[in-house]
Amino acid sequence: MSTPHKPLVILRAAPHPKDRIFGPAALALLHDRFTVVEPDTEEALDRALPDAFAVVGQPDLPAERLARAGELRAVLNIEGNFYPYLDYEVCFRRGIHVLNCGPAYAQAVAEYALGLALDLARGISREDRAFRAGRERYVAEGNADAVLLHGSDVGLIGFGNLGRSLYPLLAAFRPTIRVYDPWLPPAVLREQGLVPATLDETLTSSRFVFVLATATEESRHLLGERELGLLPDGARLVHVSRAPVVDYPALLAQVAAGRLLAAIDVWPDEPVAADDPARALEGLVLSAHRAGGIPEAFRSIGDMVVDDLTLLARGLPPARMQPAARELVGRYRNRPVTTGTGKART
Template sequence: MSSMPANEGVILLDPHPRRIDRIFDEPTKRRLERLGRVLWHDGSLASAEHIDRHLPQAIALIGQSPLDKARLDRAPHLRAVFNVESNFLPNLDYAECHRRGIPVLSTAPVYARPVAEMVLGMAISLARRMHEADAALRAGREFKGDNHDSFLLSGKPLALIGFGNLGRALLPLLRPFSREILVHDPWVHPSVLREMDVIPASLDGCFTRARVVFLLAANTSENTGQIGRRQFESMRQGSVVVLASRAALVNFPELLAVAASGHIRAGIDVWPEEPIPKDEPGRATPNTLLQAHRAGSVPEIQPLIGQLVVDDLENILAGLPPQRCQRAVLETVTKLRSIPVGAWSLSDTRRP
């Protein structure tokens, strides 16, 4: 990778489905423009012609444009790639970027705190049946203080399946409730978990021991559909499961079936198919609290996406490592299966 003075290089914007004005406030735009010649493309996917024309002068790509080896060969000055959709998608050659020393970065950390707050609220509502009591009251059949199957989170074993950005944001919110916090994450060494004062546990152990299980892991080639009826039925009657990361973690029909049986209560924010079909069975499943993938959708966090990008690009152009975004780790990124609706693959270099 040859060098180019930063202020002479091109910063390519291809942020769709994000909108520039939502993720870059005016001060952050001005900071970005001091780092290079910014091409502010917005509102749609950038065309292959547009990307290919400017790659030879690009020092940074902010967006999800496909980047195979052939395209990387045409980008000798590229210093960083920022995914502002906030997932690591199969749209680029991670091994080749790693070989060339080009960090691939995601702005996923900005969503951890809002999702953590939401899933805690869902767990409390499910434990106390707050959402059901509200619906009953509006229908004129209020619970009248009937809390026979409600329970407190306080003093109960709680479990996190997955300990990435979201799990680590949720942990301090759970500390006031319990000292028995179990964590299962095969990508995190048990010694790291113990140093963080949580209890390393097997997947099955989390379900048999915990009163509330938060499903927070990324979907990978190793865990798709790994959690199903056996784990859910091993929980204590009336326990809570909150699914907040990727629906593919679970056998979704089995999750709904065990909830419908009354054995567990399920909070669901992510679905096998999104937008959610009108005839999705989960819409009518009892003992559930449903959301439409909105746990992270808080307007006030959107400008943080641009701020993280510019913070890290400033560092990279100064010869320092990125510190704000999440960096793709070659050993694990190719196992991820985070492909949102309408996403493209590495081969999709011909775009509208």
């Protein structure tokens, strides 16, 4: 039970270990300001719900369970996606805040995406492999397909958390940046100094393309055979958002033909099969869904949780986590990511 001055918070950190998300200082603050319970069974969760001020984590919260949580003010997702694990409509109707930790990963993903782009521009990892195998190529010989990011035409597919974090990093290279994002009016992009463009315009005009869009029914295979064929010969594509946005066989075929170079951090099936043809493609930089999940990003989630819970307890709106939008949560098609051990992670 909560005390009069310490609202009850249910903490279900899975799939993360609690100490991955909360540093010692953040965890101490959480316990200082709230009565924290960590139910280890569904029965214990049900017993705690009637007095709960907030739920931190992703336990199943269908309408019948939410009906028992009469004091609930907030559900804070610490995995990074708006999965259908709770009845969003009930939450919207009752004014329960549903918050997501996605912004915690944005800076890490943006820096990684920039690194992948520079690798594609200069063949860094490719030439490292060649050097280790005794096939190094010196000076101009190893730079036949090298290009500059500086001054290039760059396309962003999506301008959400990831795009907003990547944009300042790209600015130092003085590119022309076109953005395709059907969820934003062109004025929002122009105010940032970006060029609003259709998908075809963005692809046709870009030497570098960053795929940053979330997964919805509308964005499934947004980049298919036709769209990838619009990219200029020698274009570089960086994919760090959600696997369903890209038609992988079509992309791999373009890379295998030597027409495009690509870097991929997200995959349709994870872990990737040992015999997946992507593993043998020289024009592909492979990454095992690791762009965002670094210790600093994980620890920032705990800080965000404590900050927003504190604001909510004071009767103020949350300021750090991403609120669920009533118009969008039903459109997302993201899913948990599994590691080789079968454990879900972001």
